[in-house]
Amino acid sequence: MVGVLKKSLSSVSWYFKELMGDNDYAKYCAHLRRHHPGQTPPSEREYWKARWAKQDANPGARCC
Template sequence: MTTLAGAWRGLRWWVGSVLGDTAYARYVEHLRRTHPDAAVPTEREYWRQRYAEQDANPGARCC
């Protein structure tokens, strides 16, 4: 049973990472580590900024 539970947790982690569920937490950690005096945006502000950046510079996206 623990092997199945571990596999499930691993799958949830992978899917969450691919979909960006941990992106904000990783950004906040990076910001606090490299720029401790910078203001930390709310999660809503972070996602708005990220999507605005993607729209302004689409790069090699398919859509």
């Protein structure tokens, strides 16, 4: 029973992290390592700053 509960909580945690974008920086760094091995990844702060600036410049279809 405890194992099932742990797995369920882990799944819910993963879902919310994906929904909120908490894993995006790690995914971006993995992409850089795979496809651009010589490139140094930006700091997490620089990554989010650039991403938010891009979203503000090109809002696209979003609610707010």
